[in-house]
Amino acid sequence: MTKILLVGDSHLGAVKRAHDANPERYPSFSFAYLGKGGLAKTRFFDVDEAKGSVRIISQGWRKLDFCRSDQDLPNLVVLSLPVNTSRILREMSWKTHVPWRLRQHDNEVALSDGFVDRLIDTDSGYAIEYAAALTEIGLSVASLEAPRFFEDAPYLKRCRLDVIRYIDTLYRQRVLDRLSDLGIGVITQAPQTISEIGSTKMEFDNERPGDMHHANLNYGQIALQQIQDFASQHLGMRTSALK
Amino acid sequence: MSHPYTSLDQRAFWAPAVGQRNMLDIDELWTAPFDINQNKKIVTFGSCFAQHFSRALTDRGFTWFDAEPAPIGATSEAAKDFNYGVFSARTGNIYTASLLLQWTRWALGEEDAPEIYWENGDRVLDPFRPAIEPTGFATVEEMLASRQQSIRAFRRAIMECNIFVFTLGLTESWWDTEGGFEYPMCPGTIGGTFDPEKHVFRNQDYNFINESLVSAIRKIRNARKNGPSFLLTVSPVPLTATNSGNHVLVASMESKSILRAVAGDVSRKLARTTYFPSYEIINSAPFRGTFFEPNMRSVSPHGVEHVMRTFFAGLPDQASTSSPLSDVKTHAQDTKILMERRQDDLACEEELLAAFGETRD
Numbered sequence: 001m002t003k004i005l006l007v008g009d010s011h012l013g014a015v016k017r018a019h020d021a022n023p024e025r026y027p028s029f030s031f032a033y034l035g036k037g038g039l040a041k042t043r044f045f046d047v048d049e050a051k052g053s054v055r056i057i058s059q060g061w062r063k064l065d066f067c068r069s070d071q072d073l074p075n076l077v078v079l080s081l082p083v084n085t086s087r088i089l090r091e092m093s094w095k096t097h098v099p100w101r102l103r104q105h106d107n108e109v110a111l112s113d114g115f116v117d118r119l120i121d122t123d124s125g126y127a128i129e130y131a132a133a134l135t136e137i138g139l140s141v142a143s144l145e146a147p148r149f150f151e152d153a154p155y156l157k158r159c160r161l162d163v164i165r166y167i168d169t170l171y172r173q174r175v176l177d178r179l180s181d182l183g184i185g186v187i188t189q190a191p192q193t194i195s196e197i198g199s200t201k202m203e204f205d206n207e208r209p210g211d212m213h214h215a216n217l218n219y220g221q222i223a224l225q226q227i228q229d230f231a232s233q234h235l236g237m238r239t240s241a242l243k
Numbered sequence: 244m245s246h247p248y249t250s251l252d253q254r255a256f257w258a259p260a261v262g263q264r265n266m267l268d269i270d271e272l273w274t275a276p277f278d279i280n281q282n283k284k285i286v287t288f289g290s291c292f293a294q295h296f297s298r299a300l301t302d303r304g305f306t307w308f309d310a311e312p313a314p315i316g317a318t319s320e321a322a323k324d325f326n327y328g329v330f331s332a333r334t335g336n337i338y339t340a341s342l343l344l345q346w347t348r349w350a351l352g353e354e355d356a357p358e359i360y361w362e363n364g365d366r367v368l369d370p371f372r373p374a375i376e377p378t379g380f381a382t383v384e385e386m387l388a389s390r391q392q393s394i395r396a397f398r399r400a401i402m403e404c405n406i407f408v409f410t411l412g413l414t415e416s417w418w419d420t421e422g423g424f425e426y427p428m429c430p431g432t433i434g435g436t437f438d439p440e441k442h443v444f445r446n447q448d449y450n451f452i453n454e455s456l457v458s459a460i461r462k463i464r465n466a467r468k469n470g471p472s473f474l475l476t477v478s479p480v481p482l483t484a485t486n487s488g489n490h491v492l493v494a495s496m497e498s499k500s501i502l503r504a505v506a507g508d509v510s511r512k513l514a515r516t517t518y519f520p521s522y523e524i525i526n527s528a529p530f531r532g533t534f535f536e537p538n539m540r541s542v543s544p545h546g547v548e549h550v551m552r553t554f555f556a557g558l559p560d561q562a563s564t565s566s567p568l569s570d571v572k573t574h575a576q577d578t579k580i581l582m583e584r585r586q587d588d589l590a591c592e593e594e595l596l597a598a599f600g601e602t603r604d
Contacts, residue, residue, distance in 0.1 A: 103388070103392075109311060109392060112325075113380075118324070122320075
């Protein structure tokens with residue numbers, strides 16, 4: 001049977017819940033939650049080229065190892081990690097610092113394109129390298145885009161929407177380009193879940209009122225189907241063959 | 244019979260102050276003539292050696308004021324590569340007193356910075372800050388916007404600081420004959436193209452440096468009520484190269500001697516201006532070149548530490564450690580971001596708990 005392994009951060013939660021609601025429909029799917037996405041900014045994995053293995057080394061993350069010689073390697077690894085803008089939007093001071101083109105106010109510090117690119121590369125670099133390392137040991141890898149920000153994200157109360165949108169769009173494009181260069185496909189966020197302002201529609205906001213950046217079960221169902229469709233196309237099989 | 248020397252401290256005499264001591268026991272080289280404490284906002288500009296002051300001040304809990312900081316959350320590596328946190332604004336090195344005056348005029352709106360640029364392949368460099376970005380800028384417009392940002396930040400540093408630390412580095416300078424302005428680096432070295440008709444060398448003399456420095460200090464002070472006190476230093480780092488025609492060692496000594504003399508004169512001439520002897524600590528004979536790296540040019544971390552230890556030893560006890568209001572605001576914003584991060588972490592855990600039935604923290 002075809003095996004599809006979903007690996008990554010907490011944005012897998014909505015997909016996992018959707019899967020659990022209807023496991024019979026997606027028998028090929030299994031999940032490996034690594035840990036909080038925040039650790040993706042650090043060197044969280046190790047590569048042994050001689051053995052052809054890639055293993056997670058970060059404290060607090062699940063110890064997930066892949067080795068070229070493993071008999072039961074998945075046919076497709078779907079990685080929810082590299083295309084996730086929540087860290088950069090949440091942890092940077094986009095109120096005090098803005099890309100130079102967007103500067104409007106005296107109290108805003110203008111940042112060069114080169115520096116903004118560097119911030120993005122620093123944030124996404126290890127996750128992209130992890131995806132690349134998995135492909136180098138022979139795995140088929142796709143990246144699952146994390147949902148865009150929600151309108152009630154706390155940083156939107158202090159930062160300008162156009163700045164947040166700019167960073168969000170630039171980040172996604174830059175990371176998508178790098179993944180594309182590495183031959184890694186991306187399962188992008190479903191258009192029907194994106195609002196006119198570029199956020200994730202509030203109808204897909206997490207069920208818990210205090211959670212302002214994860215999506216809900218409905219979103220997870222859409223993403224799950226997208227993964228299924230991607231796998232069908234990518235693995236050259238009909239959907240039924242995946243079951 | 245009494246004479247002036249009979250009443251002098253031991254520190255005025257070579258034998259007890261220097262000759263009979265281990266070099267590391269030579270003390271009382273400097274005493275702060277005005278109040279320097281953790282409540283004072285201190286800005287640092289100048290030659291390369293000035294950046295050691297910012298680090299040491301920050302490490303010891305002083306309020307080093309960064310008017311153009313990297314955004315919260317940027318890694319220290321990224322910030323360093325883009326020259327954030329090196330000086331109090333991203334001016335790059337201000338090697339000469341006349342460059343300080345030039346930046347001051349721009350910041351105070353007396354002159355506009357010339358809209359010149361250097362092309363380096365498909366990238367654009369700022370002739371006034373040629374190494375400020377690791378690979379330059381994408382467009383002239385972006386470079387000019389970045390320079391204006393640094394000029395605004397330099398102005399903010401001037402307008403808000405209590406103490407302005409300036410490290411004099413060079414007498415040798417390069418000027419544009421058409422525009423009448425000064426470059427921090429000779430065109431054609433890091434970027435640009437050298438044009439012998441347009442780019443002229445000027446080895447600044449004592450009077451020119453003195454006038455430039457006094458003018459810059461007065462302008463900075465007069466820009467607002469209660470302008471800052473000044474702490475002048477001379478970089479102990481010898482020249483990398485000289486265009487003076489002299490041997491580089493001779494040129495270095497001449498250059499530093501002139502700068503040292505100007506700093507001494509200006510600190511005596513102007514109120515609330517002092518000279519701190521970092522140059523002497525590294526370069527004078529009793530220290531036997533100990534604080535240089537093997538290339539006899541770079542100052543070792545031990546040397547920097549010794550200089551800064553001497554600096555802090557010259558300060559009276561710091562009574563208060565509270566932060567100025569603007570820094571409290573910055574801290575508040577840091578805290579807000581951290582709180583939100585924690586809130587999201589919590590949300591992550593809850594999300595996982597719901598989906599996977601466990602957390603891994």
